[in-house]
Each structure stands twice: as C-alpha cells, then as structure tokens.
Amino acid sequence: MIAPVLHRLRLPRHRATTAHLSSVYPYVAESGLGAAGVYLGINVLSGGGGFAYDPFEAYRAGLVSNPNMLLAGEPGVGKSATAKCFVYRSVGVFGRWVAIADPKGEYLPLAEALGLSVVKLHPGGTARVNPLDPGPSxxxxxxxxxxxxxxxxxxxxxxxxxxxxxxxxxxxxxxxxxxxxxxxxxxxxxxxxxxxxxxxxxxxxxxxxxxxxxxxxxxxxxxxxxxxxxxDRSLRGMFDGRTTVRLDWDGPGVVLDLSAVHHDPEALTVVMVAATAWLQAVLARPAGPPRLQVLDEAWSLLASERTSRYLQACWKLGRSYGVANLAIVHRLSDLRAQADDGTAASKVSMGLLADTQTRILFRQSSDQVADARELLDLTSTEAKLLSRLCRGRALWKVGSRTALVQHLVGPREQALCDTDGRMGA
Ligand SMILES: Nc1ncnc2c1ncn2[C@@H]1O[C@H](COP(=O)(O)OP(=O)(O)O)[C@@H](O)[C@H]1O
Ligand SMILES: [Mg+2]
Known part of the structure; x- marks a missing residue:
C-alpha cells in the first residue's frame, strides 16, 4: 500500500542554490549560466531559475570561443520573437549598437520602439546602399x-x-x-x-x-x-550606386527592410549578400560599443556553398571588430543542404557551425531531428526533446553548457513580436 502512504507524506519544499542542486542531482539539475546578460526567461533545467545571456559576457567568461549565435526552428515557434526581445533588452541594458537584415519587414515595431533607423530597400526606390562601400575602416x-x-x-x-x-x-x-x-x-x-x-x-x-x-x-x-x-533589371535602384543612407552612430542602430523581395527566394539570396556586405562594412568600426548583427531568414544565405562561404568570411571578420552575429534559420539541414554534393561544402557548413558556439534550438519537425543530432552532437534525450518543444521554448547549447529556456515576452514587447496578427490569432 505505497500509494496512500505517499499521499500522506508531506515534505517541506526544499530550496537550494542551483550550484548545490546540480551537485545533489548531477545530470538532472543544471547550475545555469549565471546572471551576466539580459534576462530572457526561465531555465527549466535549473528548477525554473531565471536565464540571462549576453554573447560578449559569455565570451569573456570563457563559455564560448566566439560570440555568434544561431537560432533554428520551424516557422512560428518564436525564433524572431526571441531575437527581438533579446535585441530590445540588449540595447536597453547594455547600449549595444544593432544592425538587422529584415527580409519580412517585421522588425519595424521594434525599430520604432528603440529609435532604430529604418532603411527600406526596394527596386526603383530612393534609398540605396553600396555593397562595395569601404566603410569607416x-x-x-x-x-x-x-x-x-x-x-x-x-x-x-x-x-x-x-x-x-x-x-x-x-x-x-x-x-x-x-x-x-x-x-x-x-x-x-x-x-x-x-x-x-x-x-x-x-x-x-x-x-x-x-x-x-x-x-x-x-x-x-x-x-x-x-x-x-x-x-538595370529586376533589382535596380537598391545597390547600384553610392550609398544614399546616413547612419546615426549615436543612435542604437539600423534595420534594413528587405520585404520588397521576400516573395522571390532567388532575388532574396542576392539581396541578402549585397545587404550583408554593406552591413559588414559599416559594422567594421574600430571604435564604439560592441555590436550585434541580426540576419533573420538567414537560410537564404545558406542556399549554396558560395554564399555560405561568404557568410563564414563575414563571421570571421566580425570577430576582429567586436560584432556578434545572430542568424535565424528554419532547419539545421539548411546548413547541410549543400553538404551532400561535396566534401568542400560540408566543411563550409561545419566551419560555420564551429564559428557559432551558441546554438538555440527551437522545435524541429521529426524528420529533421536526426540531422540536428548529428550536426550538433546532441544526446539522445536532447534530440528527442527537439520535436516536442512548445512555442517559445528552446534548447540552448552554449559551448558545452545546456539550458532549456522558456522565453518570456513582456507586456510591452508583445506588440513588437506579434507576427500572428494577420492570422487572426
Ligand atoms: N515566448 C513567447 N511567448 C508568447 N508568444 C510568443 C513567444 N514566442 C513567440 N510568440 C508568438 O508566436 C508568434 C510566432 O513567433 P515568431 O517569433 O514570429 O516565430 P518564428 O520567427 O519562429 O517564425 C508571434 O506572434 C509571437 O508573438
Ligand atoms: Mg521569424
């Protein structure tokens, strides 16, 4: 008659620090990553403690050997919302300068809230950026x-x-x-x-x-x-002359609105390459606060070995100028898409992953889990978890550390993150 006994057994709730818990329950409770960074939500693995993160702090603490971040997950699971809250709080708390490539035009409310300059690029438009811009450096x-x-x-x-x-x-x-x-x-x-x-x-x-x-x-x-x-053809007026945009270096940053070409995947790749080139040039400043570059829908840059190689070169350059890159993709197989046709390509995507030591994994469809497990060296438990995560929850792999985080969107941030509006949700 164990059940009634258990039913009557009332133990006081035990509270301990995450450091103690992780030694009492090894492999069950995580000690967490510390409080250095912006608050992002609840770490489910450390008994519901807060989870904070900042790529530059993580680098300083030796948790990672580069400040780059990758967010991967199915559409609608909260990747962009997490990126937006992270940017919103990083600008507010640390005064980071941020540059965002926004293929869907969904960062405009965030731009308004933070006072980011918005550059809307569209064929035949008036704003132009020069991908050959030598930049301030x-x-x-x-x-x-x-x-x-x-x-x-x-x-x-x-x-x-x-x-x-x-x-x-x-x-x-x-x-x-x-x-x-x-x-x-x-x-x-x-x-x-x-x-x-x-x-x-x-x-x-x-x-x-x-x-x-x-x-x-x-x-x-x-x-x-x-x-x-x-x-002189479909994309004219966006990248074909000198830059007409003035950047406010005293402000918090810039959003490149590329939504005019979002419907055309081929054009989007070309536009993302050109836009990233310009952002790269403007971000490469020897002085100023640490910078964040956000590439939403970055799968368009992983479309081929050539563009992946270029992205990797940008990542490497960014490091010498204190730039943390944050790329958002759907499937991890985006990284692998080119890997099947040759070993060189496979090395590029693996190199890109090695240069991205903070991987934030949202829900993946079950056919993607094997790929994710192999590419990221996940345990079987972590892999199983990937197809079961709810919206807003992600497995954070920060160097060799792990956290399972439920991201919290604040009341003020809801309007910045809502991409469901048009679905009537
Ligand atoms: N942690 C969260 N809490 C509440 N709502 C969320 C959370 N994350 C995302 N959402 C909502 O879910 C919807 C889809 O999120 P979004 O970030 O656009 O998905 P993705 O970029 O992965 O396609 C948005 O309307 C957003 O407001
Ligand atoms: Mg998104």
Missing amino acids: GAGDGPDELARRQSSMLVALLGSVLHRDLTPVEDAVLGWTLTHLARTARGEATLADVAAVMADPTPEMCERARVERADLARSVEAAVYALGKLL
Whole structure:
C-alpha cells in the first residue's frame, strides 16, 4: 500500500542554490549560466531559475570561443520573437549598437520602439546602399585588403545569379577589376564601375591575360550580364550606386527592410549578400560599443556553398571588430543542404557551425531531428526533446553548457513580436 502512504507524506519544499542542486542531482539539475546578460526567461533545467545571456559576457567568461549565435526552428515557434526581445533588452541594458537584415519587414515595431533607423530597400526606390562601400575602416584596410573583401562578396553574388562558380577567367578579371578600382576610384567604387571595367578591360588586364581586349571582354560577358540584374533589371535602384543612407552612430542602430523581395527566394539570396556586405562594412568600426548583427531568414544565405562561404568570411571578420552575429534559420539541414554534393561544402557548413558556439534550438519537425543530432552532437534525450518543444521554448547549447529556456515576452514587447496578427490569432 505505497500509494496512500505517499499521499500522506508531506515534505517541506526544499530550496537550494542551483550550484548545490546540480551537485545533489548531477545530470538532472543544471547550475545555469549565471546572471551576466539580459534576462530572457526561465531555465527549466535549473528548477525554473531565471536565464540571462549576453554573447560578449559569455565570451569573456570563457563559455564560448566566439560570440555568434544561431537560432533554428520551424516557422512560428518564436525564433524572431526571441531575437527581438533579446535585441530590445540588449540595447536597453547594455547600449549595444544593432544592425538587422529584415527580409519580412517585421522588425519595424521594434525599430520604432528603440529609435532604430529604418532603411527600406526596394527596386526603383530612393534609398540605396553600396555593397562595395569601404566603410569607416576602409581607409585603414588598404586597397588590397578592400579588393579581397569585395571580391569574396562578388564571387558569392555573381555565383548566386549565375547558379555556378565563376570561371577562372571571370574570377581573375573580377579580381583585377577590383584592384584597379581600389587604386583609381576616388572615394568608393560602385557595382556600375565594376560592370563598366569588366565590359571594357584595361590594357594592363589584357596584357596580364595575354588576349585581345574584345576577347577578354567576351569571356566575362556572362558575369557582366549577371551584374545587370542589380544594375538595370529586376533589382535596380537598391545597390547600384553610392550609398544614399546616413547612419546615426549615436543612435542604437539600423534595420534594413528587405520585404520588397521576400516573395522571390532567388532575388532574396542576392539581396541578402549585397545587404550583408554593406552591413559588414559599416559594422567594421574600430571604435564604439560592441555590436550585434541580426540576419533573420538567414537560410537564404545558406542556399549554396558560395554564399555560405561568404557568410563564414563575414563571421570571421566580425570577430576582429567586436560584432556578434545572430542568424535565424528554419532547419539545421539548411546548413547541410549543400553538404551532400561535396566534401568542400560540408566543411563550409561545419566551419560555420564551429564559428557559432551558441546554438538555440527551437522545435524541429521529426524528420529533421536526426540531422540536428548529428550536426550538433546532441544526446539522445536532447534530440528527442527537439520535436516536442512548445512555442517559445528552446534548447540552448552554449559551448558545452545546456539550458532549456522558456522565453518570456513582456507586456510591452508583445506588440513588437506579434507576427500572428494577420492570422487572426
Ligand atoms: N515566448 C513567447 N511567448 C508568447 N508568444 C510568443 C513567444 N514566442 C513567440 N510568440 C508568438 O508566436 C508568434 C510566432 O513567433 P515568431 O517569433 O514570429 O516565430 P518564428 O520567427 O519562429 O517564425 C508571434 O506572434 C509571437 O508573438
Ligand atoms: Mg521569424
């Protein structure tokens, strides 16, 4: 008759610090990650204690070896809401400067609440950003470093439009063009300048290639046409000239509203590459507060090995300027999408994961769980949990530490996070 005995057994509730609990109940209770950071919600694994996080604090505490964050989960599980609350509180508490690439146009209420500048980019619009912008640190980088950075962006951009890698000739001519422009263009070069020089190569370039000017121009025609997509075809007016936007460095940051192209996945990839290039340039400031870069719907940048490689290069550069990147994707197989066709691609996605030591895993559909488990080295319990998480709850893997967090949206933040409005929920 155990049940009635248990029924009558009344023990006082035991309270202890999470540090004590985790030694009394090893593998059951977590000690938590500490209170350094902004409050995000309840850590279910530490008996309902608060959960706070800040990538720079986690880096300082040695929990992670880079400040980058990845949020993954099915649509509607609360990834963007978590990112918005995190940004809202990080700007408020730590005074972080934030740059957001917003493919759905859903960060505008947050921008209004925080006083972020909003740059709405759309074909034929008035606001323009130059992906070749040398940025405030450009002068210090030197022309060769600038040309190298621009070249990695243009390889990703042209590859996305052409759906292939650049040929060796295209690659060489592109590199020579950028070096030429870095040395000759007073101020900043634009994509139109790149197209003009590639279409009409300089004598020096012809000499290096040892072919006639007309032949050299013909062999890079496809790349010039690909640039035309941004210059005179469907995306014109967004990236085809000098930057017309003035950034307020004394303000809290900027939102790039890219919703005009959200319906077209192919255009979105090109636009995300160009937009990230500009954000990267403006974020690369030697001085100022630590910065956060948020790339919502970042799966569009993981569409191919070329763009993933570019994203990884941005991650690495960000580290030297005190930028924490926060990327939001749907499935972890987005990271793997290109991995099946070659080992090089697989290394890129694994490298990107290695450069992202804070992984925040929301609910995944059950067919994604095996992938997630393998890519992130999850335990079987963690993997099982992934398909059962409710909205707003995520498994946080911070370096080797784990937390299960129910994110809390404050009353004031609800209006910033609501993406269900149009569903009538
Ligand atoms: N922790 C939470 N508590 C309450 N509501 C939430 C929470 N997280 C998300 N929501 C709501 O769920 C809806 C979908 O969230 P959203 O962040 O847009 O999903 P996702 O970006 O994963 O597609 C939004 O309307 C948001 O307000
Ligand atoms: Mg979202």
